[in-house]
Amino acid sequence: MNLDAHLPILQIIVPLMTAPVVSLLRVPSLPWAAATVTSGLAFAVAVTLTGQVLAGGPMSYALGGWVPPYGIELYVDHFSALLLLIITGASTVALAFGKASLDQEVGHERAPMFYAAWLLVVAGLCGIVATGDAFNLFVFLEISSLATYVLIASAPDRRALMATFRYLILGTVGATFYLIGVGLIYMMTGTLNLADMTDRIAEVGELRPVLVAAGFITVGLALKAAMFPLHAWMPNAYTFAPHAATAFLAACSTKAAIYVLIRFDLTVFLPHLSDHAEQVSGFFIPLAVLAFLIGSAVAVFERNLKRMLGYSSVAQIGYILLGLALLSPLALTGAIVHLFNHALMKSALFMAVACLAFRAGSVQLPDLAGCGRAMPLTMGAFVLAGLSMIGVPLTAGFVSKWYLILACLEYGPLGYVLAGGILVSSLLAVAYVWKVVEAAYFQPRPEGARELREAPPAMLAVLWLVALGNVWFGIDTDLTLGLAEQAAATLLGDGS
Amino acid sequence: MEFLALYNYWVFAVLLLIGLYAVVAKVNLVKRLIGLSIFQGAVFLLYISMDKVEGGTAPIFQTADGAGVFSNPLPQVLILTAIVVGIATTALGLAVVVRIREEYGTVEEDVIEDMDADS
Amino acid sequence: MTLVFGVFLLTLLVIVAVAIVRSTNLFAAVMLSGIFSLLMAVNFFLLDAADVALTEAAVGAGVATVLFLSALALTAEHEQVRPGGAALQWLPLVVAFATGGLLIYATFQNPVIGDPNAPVHQHVAPWYLENTPELIDIPNVVTAVLGSFRGFDTLGEVFVVFTAGIGVLSILGLRHTLVEMTSAEIDARQRSLRHHLIPRVVGRGMVPFILLFALYVQFHGEYSPGGGFQAGAIAAAAIILYSLLEGDDRGRALVPEWLLQIMVASGALLFGGVGVVCMLLGGSFLDYSVLAEVPSEGQHLGLLLIELGVGITVSGVLLTVFHAFARRASR
Structure with a gap:
């Protein structure tokens, strides 16, 4: 058996098939250990796969040995490889980081189910990214969504239940919209394979069902991606999920939906549908600008640290969509790099918050006043990741913002306004990060508040690893930019 | 008869509309889940309506060589999967609703919102 | 004859769906949604989807009804009626009508139901029908x-x-x-x-x-x-x-x-x-x-x-x- 050729399927079935085994483990800590090792293995597969794609170009895998479009195909190129790295990487660090925090919140009795669900999220997201079949994508979308609901509902706070329910309703509506869109396209083209669909949609690109399908797929995925104004489910879902799970989900769950959105809009629709370029720009640019202005502005006034970061994610997703909407190679490169960089900064920030919550038992800013002195290492990492989110030079966040601003300036007169918008939003980011810094370092510990001490070394080590990753990928951009430039070129290949 | 040739698709659209309204407008959580299943049921109808071939039968061969006119098997396969996904979502949703009822004592969303605003 | 029956069943589906949404008695709504699924299953059967009909009947009318009823036993059997609560809500109505309207707009360029030349019946599907006897050898x-x-x-x-x-x-x-x-x-x-x-x-x-x-x-x-x-x-x-x-x-x-x-x-x-x-x-x-x-x-x-x-x-x-x-x- 030649293992290399099987890498795309291994990426999915390694976490997928371990999940049932994990659900049966009844020894304390064993489910966590099994999930962490499996997740690490999946990350190793992703790294090897990326190496192969870089060396030999995109890989295709015919499931069941049936040639596409008759069978289901897996298709991994530079763009998907980058996403696979984000997903498996974020899962592995969050698991390695979160043992103590998750033990505290989830407890031992639920642990087998919880970690099985975690692995299902990983497998589902990897499946979404790796599959080359529109319906198969829906199936994996649902695996990851259902498993995500389980993760969020495992939190001890009762408000987590309402957050789960809202996410379940909106998530299902989004997935069903996507299914309607795929159905209409299938009705007009007779195929479900994405590459085949691209070839065959040209003939029917003028017809109403296809145009309506484009609308349904875009809106459905925008709901899943928490794009403004369809983000209503997201801040609360992130706020009430177990802290370590938030660090994982915030880094990659909306990213997979954005990935599909970019893939569908740019490769299937853009080259073949009349006026699609104008529609994409006209639809996404205003929403993206509103997303990063409103998202950042709401974050400034938020007192719950996790919800603040949730709204900050709304803004960051706005940047990514702007990169998509400008439809130039430069902007798209910026958007794709930002997918990676945002995962880095958000997972570091949420891990720092998890450390704070682990000791202070709360994520409300007033309860965290003065924590900077008691937990210097945790807050140091928070500040470092915060700088990356603002976009300070020498951090990862700077790289992607730089590309986006350059792309805006290239875009013409409207571009200057857009670049101005990005700057305003970044200033707002300075404001809310500063708010945390001020509370942590310049305010006294409130009377009668819980005595704080530094988080456990195991948590700190992983936190700092990711925080330093923000610096590393701000300086050495070969891997991330290399993949992103190649991905952007392929995506816009026959489009512009 | 030409007029009725698209009737299935209109019913699909109307059912979708009804389901979506219930999902968005209702405050009772169980009712929203019922609306969600109407919404999903509508999509099943869309797919199955396109599988019909005039004069065809269900795609199960009666003779060894597979002669005859058959309707399209592929949308049926897709919807078999979608039905299962639908019931899985419903089961999970109901479990969450039961827990909400235990924690809050009600399943009316506006009442729950008031309780959360107080806390 | 089948056509008339089909139109009748589909119309009935819409009526049942409206009744489900309007009913404030959740027990009645669950029972009606069981009927909704059965009607749906009959429609699927008329459209030659025997497997799907069997599944919809077992899952939609059977399993889903049992689950909803068990959940009702644990929650409440009636929706709370609010003053003026029975009135239609405008924003959801607009969203729903926009969605439905868009789909009806699209249908006028849909291939006609049953048309053997529709794109759905051309590309991948005939390949399955042709090759199943040889490759898989099951009916x-x-x-x-x-x-x-x-x-x-x-x-x-x-x-x-x-x-x-x-x-x-x-x-x-x-x-x-x-x-x-x-x-x-x-x-x-x-x-x-x-x-x-x-x-x-x-x-x-x-x-x-x-x-x-x-x-x-x-x-x-x-x-x-x-x-x-x-x-x-x-x-x-x-x-x-x-x-x-x-x-x-x-x-x-x-x-x-x-x-x-x-x-x-x-x-x-x-x-x-x-x-x-x-x-x-x-x-x-x-x-x-x-x-x-x-x-x-x-x-x-x-x-x-x-x-x-x-x-x-x-x-x-x-x-x-x-x-x-x-x-x-x-x-």
Whole structure:
């Protein structure tokens, strides 16, 4: 058996098939250990796969040995490889980081189910990214969504239940919209394979069902991606999920939906549908600008640290969509790099918050006043990741913002306004990060508040690893930019 | 008869509309889940309506060589999967609703919102 | 004649859907949605989708109704009526009408239903119909596509069911937190039909036959409508019926909890394991042809095993979910 050729399927079935085994483990800590090792293995597969794609170009895998479009195909190129790295990487660090925090919140009795669900999220997201079949994508979308609901509902706070329910309703509506869109396209083209669909949609690109399908797929995925104004489910879902799970989900769950959105809009629709370029720009640019202005502005006034970061994610997703909407190679490169960089900064920030919550038992800013002195290492990492989110030079966040601003300036007169918008939003980011810094370092510990001490070394080590990753990928951009430039070129290949 | 040739698709659209309204407008959580299943049921109808071939039968061969006119098997396969996904979502949703009822004592969303605003 | 019948049924569907949304009695709404599913199943049957009709009837009218009713027993049977609450809400109405209107706008360029020249019937689908006799060699093309050509979707489907199973277990908690009860207390608390003689005698007589039918549907799916999913649902229905008649505790004694959890996991593992064995034997994942000397025999073997996996997980999950709800009811 030649293992290399099987890498795309291994990426999915390694976490997928371990999940049932994990659900049966009844020894304390064993489910966590099994999930962490499996997740690490999946990350190793992703790294090897990326190496192969870089060396030999995109890989295709015919499931069941049936040639596409008759069978289901897996298709991994530079763009998907980058996403696979984000997903498996974020899962592995969050698991390695979160043992103590998750033990505290989830407890031992639920642990087998919880970690099985975690692995299902990983497998589902990897499946979404790796599959080359529109319906198969829906199936994996649902695996990851259902498993995500389980993760969020495992939190001890009762408000987590309402957050789960809202996410379940909106998530299902989004997935069903996507299914309607795929159905209409299938009705007009007779195929479900994405590459085949691209070839065959040209003939029917003028017809109403296809145009309506484009609308349904875009809106459905925008709901899943928490794009403004369809983000209503997201801040609360992130706020009430177990802290370590938030660090994982915030880094990659909306990213997979954005990935599909970019893939569908740019490769299937853009080259073949009349006026699609104008529609994409006209639809996404205003929403993206509103997303990063409103998202950042709401974050400034938020007192719950996790919800603040949730709204900050709304803004960051706005940047990514702007990169998509400008439809130039430069902007798209910026958007794709930002997918990676945002995962880095958000997972570091949420891990720092998890450390704070682990000791202070709360994520409300007033309860965290003065924590900077008691937990210097945790807050140091928070500040470092915060700088990356603002976009300070020498951090990862700077790289992607730089590309986006350059792309805006290239875009013409409207571009200057857009670049101005990005700057305003970044200033707002300075404001809310500063708010945390001020509370942590310049305010006294409130009377009668819980005595704080530094988080456990195991948590700190992983936190700092990711925080330093923000610096590393701000300086050495070969891997991330290399993949992103190649991905952007392929995506816009026959489009512009 | 030409007029009725698209009737299935209109019913699909109307059912979708009804389901979506219930999902968005209702405050009772169980009712929203019922609306969600109407919404999903509508999509099943869309797919199955396109599988019909005039004069065809269900795609199960009666003779060894597979002669005859058959309707399209592929949308049926897709919807078999979608039905299962639908019931899985419903089961999970109901479990969450039961827990909400235990924690809050009600399943009316506006009442729950008031309780959360107080806390 | 079929056309008129179809139009009649579809119109009825719309009427039932409106009635469901308007009813403030949730019990009535659940019953109506059972009827909705049955009507839907009849429509599917008219549209030549026998497998889908069987599944929709078993799942939509059967399993979903049981789940909704168990949930209602634990929540409330009526929607709260607010002053002016019966009025339509405008924003949702506009959203819903915009969505529906857009779809109706699109339909005027849809291919006509039943048109053999529609794009759906051209590209991939005829290939399945032409090649199934040679490549898979079974009469039911739906089973061939489901199990083999698009077997990966079905693997995903099993894992969706698995996720729902462990999800419900995780959300509703694993164990009784009840203190030990005497059998008299259990009897008093049971919401079972144990005290009703006729349903009990008739129902108990039916349980073995339903199980037998489930086995038929399980292993005859290659020749007629049916397969692992439907069989799993029917088998679970038999045990659920037994639990309703005899009380949840005796139902659990019949299929104990540890066995259920093993079933839930092992069905999914069996399906995936078949795929891995295919890889070890030198094929792709889920390439059953390598399982035997003659490729079509390998396909037969592969389909048999994966359908078994589907059946085991589905019945395990449905029973797990049912017990999780029923256990709450006896608290």
